[in-house]
Amino acid sequence: MNFKRFMIVLGMVCLATFIVFFWGCQNQPTGPEMEGGTLPVSDKSRADASTPPSGYDQARGSTQKGQVSYIYYQSSATNTQRRARLYLPPGYSTSNKYSVMYLLHGGGGDDNEWYDNGAPHVILDNLIADGRIDPFVLVLPNGNADEGGSGDGWEVFTNDLINSLIPYIESNYSVYTDREHRALSGLSMGGGQSLNIGLTNLGRFPYIGGYSSAPNTYSNDRLFPNPATTRQQLKLLFLSIGTNDNLRSYNDRVSNFCNSNNIPHTYFIIQGAGHDWNVWKQSFWNFAQMACDEGFTTGGGGSTTTTSGGYTTTTTSGGGGGSNTIVVRARGTGGGEHIYLSLDGNTIGDWNLTTSYQNYSASTNNSGDINVCFDNDDGENMDVQIDYITVNGSTRQAEDQTYNTGVWQNNECGGGDGRSEWLHCEGCIGFGSVSGGGGATTTTAAGTTTTSGGYTTTTTSGGGGSNSIVVRARGTNGDEHINLTVGGSQIGSWTLSTSMNNYSASTNNTGGINVVFDNDGTNRDVQVDYITVNGSTRQAENQGTNTAVWQNGSCGGSNSEWMHCNGYIGFGDVGGGGTTTTSGGGGGSNVNYTLRARSTDGQGQVNLRTDNNTIATWTLGSSMSNYNASSYNTGDISVEFFNDATDRDVQIDYLEVNGDRRQAEDMPYNSAVWEDGSCGGDYSEWMHCNGVIGFYNTP
Numbered sequence: 001m002n003f004k005r006f007m008i009v010l011g012m013v014c015l016a017t018f019i020v021f022f023w024g025c026q027n028q029p030t031g032p033e034m035e036g037g038t039l040p041v042s043d044k045s046r047a048d049a050s051t052p053p054s055g056y057d058q059a060r061g062s063t064q065k066g067q068v069s070y071i072y073y074q075s076s077a078t079n080t081q082r083r084a085r086l087y088l089p090p091g092y093s094t095s096n097k098y099s100v101m102y103l104l105h106g107g108g109g110d111d112n113e114w115y116d117n118g119a120p121h122v123i124l125d126n127l128i129a130d131g132r133i134d135p136f137v138l139v140l141p142n143g144n145a146d147e148g149g150s151g152d153g154w155e156v157f158t159n160d161l162i163n164s165l166i167p168y169i170e171s172n173y174s175v176y177t178d179r180e181h182r183a184l185s186g187l188s189m190g191g192g193q194s195l196n197i198g199l200t201n202l203g204r205f206p207y208i209g210g211y212s213s214a215p216n217t218y219s220n221d222r223l224f225p226n227p228a229t230t231r232q233q234l235k236l237l238f239l240s241i242g243t244n245d246n247l248r249s250y251n252d253r254v255s256n257f258c259n260s261n262n263i264p265h266t267y268f269i270i271q272g273a274g275h276d277w278n279v280w281k282q283s284f285w286n287f288a289q290m291a292c293d294e295g296f297t298t299g300g301g302g303s304t305t306t307t308s309g310g311y312t313t314t315t316t317s318g319g320g321g322g323s324n325t326i327v328v329r330a331r332g333t334g335g336g337e338h339i340y341l342s343l344d345g346n347t348i349g350d351w352n353l354t355t356s357y358q359n360y361s362a363s364t365n366n367s368g369d370i371n372v373c374f375d376n377d378d379g380e381n382m383d384v385q386i387d388y389i390t391v392n393g394s395t396r397q398a399e400d401q402t403y404n405t406g407v408w409q410n411n412e413c414g415g416g417d418g419r420s421e422w423l424h425c426e427g428c429i430g431f432g433s434v435s436g437g438g439g440a441t442t443t444t445a446a447g448t449t450t451t452s453g454g455y456t457t458t459t460t461s462g463g464g465g466s467n468s469i470v471v472r473a474r475g476t477n478g479d480e481h482i483n484l485t486v487g488g489s490q491i492g493s494w495t496l497s498t499s500m501n502n503y504s505a506s507t508n509n510t511g512g513i514n515v516v517f518d519n520d521g522t523n524r525d526v527q528v529d530y531i532t533v534n535g536s537t538r539q540a541e542n543q544g545t546n547t548a549v550w551q552n553g554s555c556g557g558s559n560s561e562w563m564h565c566n567g568y569i570g571f572g573d574v575g576g577g578g579t580t581t582t583s584g585g586g587g588g589s590n591v592n593y594t595l596r597a598r599s600t601d602g603q604g605q606v607n608l609r610t611d612n613n614t615i616a617t618w619t620l621g622s623s624m625s626n627y628n629a630s631s632y633n634t635g636d637i638s639v640e641f642f643n644d645a646t647d648r649d650v651q652i653d654y655l656e657v658n659g660d661r662r663q664a665e666d667m668p669y670n671s672a673v674w675e676d677g678s679c680g681g682d683y684s685e686w687m688h689c690n691g692v693i694g695f696y697n698t699p
Helices: 003-026 113-118 120-129 153-172 189-199 227-233 248-260 277-293
Strands: 036-038 067-075 080-088 100-104 137-140 182-187 207-211 236-242 265-270 303-308 311-317 324-332 338-343 346-352 358-364 369-374 384-391 394-397 427-433 447-452 455-460 467-475 481-486 489-495 501-507 512-517 526-533 536-539 545-551 554-557 567-573 581-586 591-599 605-610 613-619 625-631 636-641 650-657 660-663 670-675 678-681 691-697
Touching (some): 067 153, 080 120, 113 277, 120 137, 120 277, 182 277, 236 277, 248 265, 338 358, 346 358, 384 427, 467 481, 467 489, 481 501, 591 605, 591 613, 591 636, 605 625, 613 625, 636 650
Parallel strands (some): 100 182, 182 207, 207 236, 311 358
Antiparallel strands (some): 067 080, 303 311, 338 369, 369 427, 384 394, 467 501, 481 489, 512 567, 545 567, 581 613, 591 625, 591 650, 636 691
């Protein structure tokens, strides 16, 4: 932290401390008799908070009690072991799933402050006993994450919470792991942190509460970069303040912005109250109930979350039931994008997207044409990326479909040939009929063609044999011609279309495999995605011989899926392998890693680390390659980029951990990506600065 930033933070701490201890002491409320109220400035402002009954925060002898204990977890943000308090509700059982609320303390406090002064465990015990709420798990973290010289503890806590504490809770307790069952609130400094973290991470926290939020609260433009997205994703925003609290202006500012932008929220104003525990306890009592009313503890909610090796996939069901199951894999660029799935014009599922890829499923007895449609484009920050859909288990890639009215092509919405996974405008991608396929079908004289799941498989009559080879390729013009040779003998020959299709042949031949482009001309190029040899995939961009690529001013080079000239890509021997891999580190056999990555200048260096122990170091080439390592170490996994320089960036496609693939763009912690004018962000495969991407824990 530089000196200027240090002085700013120190000044804020001093100001907040003065306000808490001076104004809080001068303005003590009278207790349960004080009045509660709301600020109904807008019809979008909610008015359902109330004053609790007498004794709401007092333990009752006959009431079942939850269990309160300390937990300890390893933090990748501070490189230390950290502590938190945990409340498990009465009757907690691993046979049930529970929602989780994270409750943050104020300035000068720690994980004991709420427990010692606010009695949240007692309040929850009483609410559960009275039937006002369903049981849920409560976590009381330490919001000052400044151990180990980690810098600004308030900001570092964001990474600690998202990257370490939440994964720890979700890995060690029987809790839901989706956003619908996760809430965040806090008092004073913790109120500011709750607003800062929650409102900028709506893909994780739909229920957010700030009680007497302190001056560390972000500016409105930072809290609400896109009010439309906030309105779409937010389920509950709860604000509270005492009328005699000198921090009121910070809280009024947030509420006024919500009113002027039609963002529903509650503003609970307690008459005669200051900066004190009666405000905060009443606020927690209200927030817990209101979150439950908004669906916080509603079981399942149509969503199923599975975690394998630390990588989480959320499947949201559109309900309905039926004999046909359709899964849409999609994400939004801003979060809050809305899509719907229709069959012959009848909607069978609709969802609000997050910024990471998730699976959204629906089942139906309907038949007919399938469309995935985007309907709330804001013209600025909202786009939808459809990876694929599956229809009864058969995959149809979005980029293979010829009907797309939402893609921006040729300077208009829906222009061009439609083959794109992007929806930049309001519109639809058509995926064919339920019983048919979603891609163009091409038949050649040399063989037979079948369409399944939206792409074309062409099988040649190449003589038959024990070795099966599939080439996935396309041409830019649609009349490019390729040959497949093994040991110098041709076993397949095809004319390509402009969409990616599979072309297969079988042979008893052995020897080197080549894919040959032989009719280069104006506007003709070939893109080879990969080949499979007896089911094993060999990526074109990993091959060391490509005489057809244009590199360094001439034909011929390596490590590219493109063929711009007549020539061939060599894929190794039938019995061998064509993938370039680099092994390093560890020498263990407990956990096996495969990193797929590249650097833009061929000189980027990365470390593979577990719990900050380096187990492998690689210098990355400029094309995507696989880098392998094995280690007995366990703990938090990260990939570190450490030699950033001008024109040097690193792109991480994925990390496989014992065969479990974890996509870099699905990871919520990336301190190396350049976002919002600085280093550090999330959900990106790019590393523009020195820093790390966290890949969760070892199995």
